[in-house]
Amino acid sequence: MKIMLCPLNGPRNISEFVCRGDVVDRPDPTACSDEAWADYVFMQDNVAGIVREWWYHVATAYWFIAERNTVTDEIVRTYPASEIFHPPVDHGTDSGGRS
Amino acid sequence: MADTESSPTPESFLKRSPLYRALRSRGARFMETEGGAVADSFGNGDESENLAVREMAICDLSPLPRHGFKGKGALEWLRKQGVAIGNEDNRAYTQPGGSLVARLAPTEALILGNLSSENALSAQLEGDWSIDTAPDCYAVPRNSANFWFLITGLHAPNMFAKLCGIDLRLHKFPVNAIAQTSVARSVAIIIRADLGAVPAFHLLGDSASALYMLDCLEDAMGEFGGKPVGISAVRRAMKS
Numbered sequence: 001m002k003i004m005l006c007p008l009n010g011p012r013n014i015s016e017f018v019c020r021g022d023v024v025d026r027p028d029p030t031a032c033s034d035e036a037w038a039d040y041v042f043m044q045d046n047v048a049g050i051v052r053e054w055w056y057h058v059a060t061a062y063w064f065i066a067e068r069n070t071v072t073d074e075i076v077r078t079y080p081a082s083e084i085f086h087p088p089v090d091h092g093t094d095s096g097g098r099s
Numbered sequence: 100m101a102d103t104e105s106s107p108t109p110e111s112f113l114k115r116s117p118l119y120r121a122l123r124s125r126g127a128r129f130m131e132t133e134g135g136a137v138a139d140s141f142g143n144g145d146e147s148e149n150l151a152v153r154e155m156a157i158c159d160l161s162p163l164p165r166h167g168f169k170g171k172g173a174l175e176w177l178r179k180q181g182v183a184i185g186n187e188d189n190r191a192y193t194q195p196g197g198s199l200v201a202r203l204a205p206t207e208a209l210i211l212g213n214l215s216s217e218n219a220l221s222a223q224l225e226g227d228w229s230i231d232t233a234p235d236c237y238a239v240p241r242n243s244a245n246f247w248f249l250i251t252g253l254h255a256p257n258m259f260a261k262l263c264g265i266d267l268r269l270h271k272f273p274v275n276a277i278a279q280t281s282v283a284r285s286v287a288i289i290i291r292a293d294l295g296a297v298p299a300f301h302l303l304g305d306s307a308s309a310l311y312m313l314d315c316l317e318d319a320m321g322e323f324g325g326k327p328v329g330i331s332a333v334r335r336a337m338k339s
Binding site for chain 1: 264
């Protein structure tokens with residue numbers, strides 16, 4: 001069983017986690033084009049190498065960030081989202097309703 | 100030990116364990132605690148249940164009160180109410196009245212009532228909380244959402260090793276440690292809270308999976324002679 005280091009819970013079986021895709025900057029939903037928004041929502045860059053991804057620990061509903069090598073599937077580092085988001089992710093109050 | 104004639108039926112209470120039928124089929128006799136019917140004994144004699152508690156047993160505590168709080172301001176609000184919570188995540192903190200407060204995250208805590216007597220901390224906090232007076236603190240009702248078992252005995256770590264990937268051996272998983280993990284492929288919270296010298300682990304999970312989890316645990320503890328016990332045996336172990 002592959003082990004992943006959860007920043008909150010420590011080393012856990014990889015089966016306790018779900019990968020939720022690349023960490024990308026969110027465009028302003030009130031100002032960007034439909035194409036830019038669709039690109040943000042649906043498209044992945046599919047990089048061969050080290051990527052930064054959102055991961056989710058199911059047992060605690062805890063979201064964090066992992067850096068993973070997509071070629072070797074090695075997990076290089078994991079850390080809380082607060083390490084790169086200051087303050088935590090602002091989902092905005094725009095009327096678009098996306099969060 | 101309650102005798103059959105005076106044993107209340109779970110159906111006479113609004114608050115019941117999701118397992119009351121399963122427990123009754125295993126011989127449970129019930130008693131009233133905190134306005135609900137909890138399994139008091141299984142009719143095999145006090146000594147038999149005392150021994151099981153020390154070796155390998157499961158006790159259903161689901162009718163007992165518990166409550167959670169979540170949000171950026173949750174721990175701060177609890178501290179203002181006089182609750183003692185330390186700075187370490189995945190650690191339980193025993194309160195002066197015997198209740199256990201489990202810090203699940205920097206933004207979440209779970210309050211378990213005292214097993215030895217009726218204790219109002221969980222209900223008191225639930226009553227004191229208000230969305231208007233507790234900024235960034237949200238109630239997480241767990242009485243109906245979670246089952247609550249106590250797994251006891253020297254063989255408990257070996258039994259858990261069959262169902263769970265976390266190393267729960269006593270020298271690796273100290274008293275008051277918490278693991279939020281997968282048990283029998285189902286999300287669960289494990290909290291070590293020994294009964295005196297007897298190793299014991301609280302186990303909470305989705306109440307919809309309670310019967311499944313009971314079957315899994317009974318199957319896993321079979322090789323260790325494990326069996327269900329009533330809350331009276333647990334209370335006796337706490338006093339000894």
